[in-house]
Amino acid sequence: MKFLYILGFVSILIVNVTARDDTIDGLIEDILNQKVEEFREIMRTGDPEKGIPVLAPFETDYMENSFSFEGIISWSGVFKNLKVENMDNFINHKLTFSLLTMRSKFNFTLPDIIAQGFQDIRGHVFTVLPHWAYGNFRIAPTNVRFFGDAKLSINRDGFLNMDRLTASLYLDEFNSRMDNLLTGGDLSELLNRVIPDIVPSSLDNFPDRVTAKLEKKMLPVINMFLNTINIKEIMQAYNAKNFN
Template identity: 25%
Template sequence: MKSVLLIALIVALGSCQGAEVAEPLAAQDRSFSSVILELVEEFRVVLQNGVPSYGIPVLAPMTAAKRSFEINSGEFSGTFGVEDFVLEGLDQYEVITMNMDVFRSRLTFEFLFRSLNFTTNYEVDMGSGYRIKRNGGAFFALEDLSIRGRISYSLGVLTSNLRVKDVLIYPSVGNVNSQIENLSKYRIFNRKLNEVIEEFVTLTINDNTDFVAKWVSEQATPVCNDLIGDRTLSDIIAIITGGF
């Protein structure tokens, strides 16, 4: 997944400034924003086909045969497992905005995912004073998910090394659709519990955009710079033009 983050960052920032960028991409007569938009569209191919040479698997759809997680939080402890997990929609994004500000060295963008959803079979075995065991099928979707953001960067004067200064992401969601089976053995209660989940996720996303932006910046910025390492802008362009 770290490799995916690097490729995504490269796609977003690779076409930053100057003839050094324009010539390898044969885009001297196009705006920087247009070049980036083209690369973002090409990234759809990465999601659909992967890039084996960089260890990136197919991510659209993203699948997992079986995964199990240990949960230990205060009074709650137990296991949560999924089987036949399929996440769809990562490649079905619309580019609403894509603007490169060369003078301010930053990229602003907005993506819209009409439906980012997963299906799976789940099994939960939790203990919190009494034992809770549940299993069944599940469908969960974030609909009209908007991802707005800004990436600020800098280039070394002599080396052209790329450094990410901050990565700000502001998400919002139009609707949440939760269809998880067997939360309760009573159908009406099961529907109500799914409605509680839908409302909780909607409020968590839409009412905490500033918190998410700060958290993503703190987590993603050092990771991005670590992944970029000592690569120059020419190195990054070579990865873009050769990786696809």
């Protein structure tokens, strides 16, 4: 049944002229870009029904945190008085959609994220080297670029869904300052000098692992918005307007 439903959509596309494809794609692209701006506003206000807190800025007195990146680095601990700013300042360079291929291409930049607070964390680098930090920290990545494409589908009720996300993540600079890394003193100062180089190179050298992390974290949130877009209704409205 699902195959017949998809086949019906493809048949409509083949029967009609290519210009019409572009027009429908453009209409859906407009809706997708509206959803992006809707999310920008939700970042500023939060949405309790969707379980989304205020993200711009994001502030919390206490947050437990654990992180693992494929045997390279892992940690667990707490952040106190954490504040993350400017996440809503992202730039939407490109967001396209093709109904024929059911793919979407995207390109976003976060120019100037700032995160600061107090950390008490313990972990390992390369699974064997101990790592810990206890003190204030501030990180400020510059021009975080998030781009790639996504494979979409239409469920049997006509709603859009993202099945797979293929993304790359790069940044120009990673400015950071963390107090009391490891034993503090000279070793802490040395680590503070090398961390700004390690982070960008890790993103460059392990793109597949970065993509896997992004897909796991972002797909559920993205689909909360995509699942409100009914492609079947959009096409029916387009047909009624242009061909009746």
